[in-house]
Amino acid sequence: MYDFLIAPFADFAFMRSALYGSLALALSSCPVGVFLMLRRMSLTGDAMAHAILPGAATGFLLFGLQIVPMTIGGLIAGVVVALGAGAVSRFTIQKEDASMAAFYLISLALGVLMVSVRGSSVDLMHVLFGTVLALNNDALTLIGVITAITLFTLAIFWRALVAECLDPLFLRSVSRFGTPVHFIFLALVVLNLVGGFQALGTLLSVGLMMLPAAAARFWTVRLEPMIALAILIGAVSCVAGLLISYHFSLPSGPAIILSAGVIYLASIVAGTRGILNSRVRHHRHRTA
Template sequence: MYDFLIAPFVEFGFMQRALAGSLMLSLGACPVGVFLMLRRMSLTGDAMAHAILPGAAVGFYMFGLQILPMTIGGLIAGVVVALGAGVVSRFTIQKEDASMAAFYLVSLALGVLMVSIKGSSVDLMHVLFGTVLALNNEALTLIAMICGTTLLTLAIFWRAIIAECLDPLFLRSVSHLGTPVHFIFLSLVVLNLVGGFQALGTLLSVGLMILPAAAARFWTARVERMCALAILIGFASCIAGLLISYHQSLPSGPAIILSAGAVYFFSTIFGTRGVFNTRLRQHRHRTA
């Protein structure tokens, strides 16, 4: 048992860094994923994950596979896409989901094209799917800063974010924080996707944000408990994924996301608000 569960994290530095980075990502991204899900913006998170690609590609084009330039580029691209889609939806007849889809499709194609021109297929796979087992101290520092910023921002704007999530019209009617909180929240989404990009790539980073949150939704209806449970599911998925990757020689990023997916499917069936218990309550109600 020790050799299977603990030894890989004790004996190898790259496993320790991968564990630290993925746990910090879960700590910051999973609560953000809860609010994305409650706002029915889960697919928006996926779109934003693709939207950071051209900015990261610009950083890669100019400086190669260096963390800081790719991160800054991805952050700028994500903010530009989020603001651009927001402006289009607010000042035209097009809804936000359609404008976001248009922006992210263009961004994804542009980013893939730029990486393909500059680098090889290996570089493209690195950008799209990440390398959590190759995290260095610089990447861990960046992820830690993003995690700390996210938790601090959520603590400061907690009530406003919940109000804007559940009833944005009410918040705008009683406070001027409605629009600023919306863009603060979108900034947190972009920030955590950029952090996840270092470990999981643009195509998988949103998975660690959404899947634990979606799984937690089947166990509780309270936002605080949902966030805490999502973080715990994220922790468990990262540990399980890294162990599966190590022992079975599988890609670490997909292993983490598939572990979270397994918890999600289990929760849909056996969660207190899942299929089995819902049907059981309905049966008891009919026979009562």
Template sequence: MTMLYDALILPFTEFAFMQRALGGALMLSLSACPVGVFLMLRRMSLTGDAMAHAILPGAAAGFLMYGLEIVPMTIGGLIAGIVVALGAGAVARLTVQKEDASLAAFYLISLSLGVLMVSLRGSSIDLMHVLFGTVLALNNDALSLIALVCAVTLVLLVLFWRALVAECMDPLFLRSVSRLGSPVHFIFLGLVVINLVAGFQALGTLLSVGLMVLPAASARFWSQHVSMICLLAIAIGFASSIAGLLLSYHASLPSGPAIILSAGAVYFVSVIASPRGLLFSRLPRSAHRTA
């Protein structure tokens, strides 16, 4: 029993940095995982990944001017995310290029530009911080930002829940019967951007989308109801955050990748062993063929 306590509980009770990391990761899971569910239902998961890369130049600009200060990097990331989203949308509407291709072009340019900007002034350690985050080094300012994003996200999800679900199922119908169609779409994109910026503080630009998408993709194998998928995604996010931080602590691994790999392990278990996964979904067919 003592060994179990030392392995699972002691790191979070003895070290303040582990407590801050756990608090930040749990708040990110609470806000980002439901947003990831709607990304998945809209078939926009790769769009979320592109937007996560797109915030890098803005964060890098804040870093170049003020160093690793949270407010300038956050504002820069928000501006860059909005610019890329609007630019990709404008190219898709005004030219023959599809939105996925224009978004891919914008995010590749943004990622390269951001890496170049950080490399001009910072060291390889600074670049790793921006790309992969430092969840074990979260300070009070970062936690306050994550808490604010979490609160805003939950309030907007409650207020626009029915409209968000309706737009996932049939956006044209929603726009024909309600004026909320277009506003809800932009509200949702705003939620994606602010959660990616909040996740950037802990997990970096390359991994922040992982906590948004992987728990949502895993939960989809266990339920067909949107509300239940969101709850399961949050639970998976919580479990992945705790497991990843413990793995990072005991095995001396980078904390951000450990959290995302923990979520990835749950995803592969869901793919294989869930009621809608490979194993059980093929059993009735095999039994039918045998009969």
């Protein structure tokens, strides 16, 4: 048991770095994923994950696979796409989901093209799927800073974020902070996707944000326990994915996301609000 569960992290520094980085991402991104899900914006997270690719690709073209330039580029690109999609939906007849889809498709194609112009297929795979086993001190510092900013911001704007999830129109009618809180939340989404990009790549970073949140939804309806459970599921997924990757020589990022996917599928069936319990409650109601 020790050799399977503990030894990989005790014996290898790169496994410990991957563990620290992925756990910090789970602590940071899973609460954001819960709010995204409750606001019915789950696909917005996926769109934003693709939207950061051109900025990251620009940083790659100018400086190579260096963390700071790619992070700054990804952050700028994510903010531009979020503001652009919001402006289109506000000043035209098109809804925000359609404008977001258009922007992210353009961004994804542009980013892939930019990486392909200078880099190899290996570079493209690193950008798209991340390198969680190659996290260095700079990457861990960046992820730690993003986690601290996210948790601090959530604590400060907690009541406003909860109110906007329940009734955004009411919040905007009684408070002038409704619109600013919406953009602050979108900034948190972009920030966490940029952090996740370092470990999981642009295509998989949203997985650690959304799958634990979606799984937690099948176990509780209360917000605080849902966030705590999402963080726990995210942490378990990270540990399980890294161990599976190490012992079976599989890609680490996909292994982490698939571990979260397995928990999600199990939650659909066995959760307190899942299929089995729903059938039991329905049967008891009919026989009562």
